Amino acid sequence: xxxxxxxxxxxxxxxxxxxxxxxxxxxxxxxxxxxxxxxxxxxxxxxxxxxxxxxxxxxxxxxxxxxxxxxxxxxxxxxxxxxxxxxxxxxxxxxxxxxxxxxxxxxxxxxxxxxxxx
Amino acid sequence: xxxxxxxxxxxxxxxxxxxxxxxxxxxxxxxxxxxxxxxxxxxxxxxxxxxxxxxxxxxxxxxxxxxxxxxxxxxxxxxxxxxxxxxxxxxxxxxxxxxxxxxxxxxxxxxxxx
Numbered sequence: 001x002x003x004x005x006x007x008x009x010x011x012x013x014x015x016x017x018x019x020x021x022x023x024x025x026x027x028x029x030x031x032x033x034x035x036x037x038x039x040x041x042x043x044x045x046x047x048x049x050x051x052x053x054x055x056x057x058x059x060x061x062x063x064x065x066x067x068x069x070x071x072x073x074x075x076x077x078x079x080x081x082x083x084x085x086x087x088x089x090x091x092x093x094x095x096x097x098x099x100x101x102x103x104x105x106x107x108x109x110x111x112x113x114x115x116x117x118x
Numbered sequence: 119x120x121x122x123x124x125x126x127x128x129x130x131x132x133x134x135x136x137x138x139x140x141x142x143x144x145x146x147x148x149x150x151x152x153x154x155x156x157x158x159x160x161x162x163x164x165x166x167x168x169x170x171x172x173x174x175x176x177x178x179x180x181x182x183x184x185x186x187x188x189x190x191x192x193x194x195x196x197x198x199x200x201x202x203x204x205x206x207x208x209x210x211x212x213x214x215x216x217x218x219x220x221x222x223x224x225x226x227x228x229x230x231x232x
Contacts, residue, residue: 043228045209047222091161105166105174106161110158110160
């Protein structure tokens with residue numbers, strides 16, 4: 001069965017520094033997609049970044065990058081130059097199927113609470 | 119605003135009552151998903167639709183839960199005979215199946231069952 005593991009319940013980082021949030025996954029599928037979402041205290045899920053299992057390069061979106069290590073089944077999120085507004089819950093999620101045509105349900109981790117200190 | 123909208127944002131009800139939530143997806147999105155999120159947990163998949171067809175239901179969805187998307191646009195999620203364990207945030211998301219990898223989420227409906 002598919003599973004997402006986020007082992008860091010809470011993380012602290014100093015403003016302007018970089019932080020890595022860990023995510024490991026388990027699947028028997030060869031084709032899958034990995035997502036990171038941010039959930040501020042307001043509750044809305046905000047998409048950050050996506051990595052497909054066949055993508056050879058690590059995904060990047062502005063200050064967010066995904067450190068994808070397929071053999072280790074890890075998909076860590078790196079946030080560079082942290083800002084106070086980055087304080088939120090961060091969820092790693094996985095979807096069966098690589099192509100958007102298989103845009104099915106997401107399987108989620110428990111999340112990591114990130115606090116950015118001024 | 120052309121994002122996903124949900125109504126109501128908050129619902130407080132007594133145990134045993136029925137409740138219904140509504141989700142309006144982004145207009146051109148034909149896939150619609152319902153998730154449930156309890157405190158301190160990640161979201162759990164409940165069900166999803168492609169147009170008006172309900173393609174998958176989680177085993178978490180007991181007989182008391184029913185979801186519809188009658189015209190392939192908005193969707194409703196009804197919980198009958200609510201229990202305290204139903205207290206959670208109910209999240210709706212929508213997507214395009216072919217041109218986007220992203221599921222866009224609404225603000226959620228927070229249900230409290232007393």
